[in-house]
Amino acid sequence: MAWLFEDRRRWAAFSALLLLAGAAWTWAARVPPEAGALALTPSPRAGFPAPDFALDSLGGGQVRLSEQRGSVVLVNIWASWCGPCRAEMPAIQRLYAAESGRGLQILAVNSTVQDSADAARAFAEELGLSFPILIDGDGAVTTAYRVQALPSTFVIDRAGVVRRVLYGGPLSEATLRAELEPLLQEAP
Amino acid sequence: MLPVIQVGRLALNAPGLALLLGLWLALWLAEREAGRLGLRGDSLSAALLAGLAAGLAAARLAFAARAPGAYMADPLALLSPNLSAFDPLWGLLAGMAVALLDMRRRGLALLPALDALAPALALMALALALAQLAGGDAYGAPARLPWSVYLWEEWRHPTQAYAALAALASLGLWRVSRAAPLGPGARLALVAGGLAAGQVLVEGFRGDSALAAGGLRVGQVVALLVLASALFFLRPGVKDEGE
Structure with a gap:
């Protein structure tokens, strides 16, 4: 040289x-202009459209993610036996109570494939959770969202795009607010 | 891809672990190289650690600034070990500024100190590529090749592995030029140029590039500018002019 x-x-x-x-x-x-943005297949990672799902709710009826378009959605995947899930749930409930009017939706997906619907119901009643608790009985959402640790939290914007993925917990209310506030300020 | 390493009930963030390990090795290597270049290695380490501490604090404070009310109500959340709660850009800027100021305060000559950081830069680039491989970030464009990896619902170029190879090549470039009589700052320019050349090449295979006008990839354009600057700095005669 x-x-x-x-x-x-x-x-x-x-x-x-x-x-x-x-x-x-x-x-x-x-990248040619006709290709637009680089191809984006629905995938559980930041910048990708969130994979759609429809799950039964403990409160009755079915909830579909794509029907929440227009809201900022926090998908929290949890289990009743998971300590960090229990620790962060009250903060999520407080956020829901304070911000649902601004377009925040919480979908708490119980990874029922490694838990039970009865345990999920008791957990939700004990903590007084008022947002939809969804039952992932066959683990389809747990698999589609590649959950490797509980809790796993996916922050989805009003257009249905995953903006942040937060593995593990417990997440504090302040951390969640800092993640959600910029998205809540975006126009519906 | 392995974003989380589960050890019993403990979920370890694999990308964070790769970066932490890379940082530790980089600090060790920088201190060793500083000694070889006639600088006080412990002073350089101390300045880098000061920069690291300032960078972490700035990154957390900039993150908290997104929802100041929430952090005022719960100041202890500032100390949360959650690796997601950082703003990397502000952290990087503040960390670099504090490290440079501290080097100056400690009387370290800037260009030789930057030379001591050259292998650390290549090592950190390697750690970053491995962290991205673990987290599935900086992924490649769809491609059906014998060495493609299945990631995010597609077979793709393993761009993180390409970037790791580019970082290793830059480290090799530093190693072979170690004994060469280069001018102050040239070793860092050599490694930065090598990494930039690698970035120009690898970015073209990425599937998540930020785009500029005309569909040009921002990462390639920036890397070309860095490469041009490094080549200009390395031109023969600079050492003589400097002396």
């Missing part, structure tokens, strides 16, 4: 060649 540094003209030629090759690759790798 030392021979390159020995002569100014040699170095200039090398630099020009490298930059030209880089510029050519940059031009060749541009």
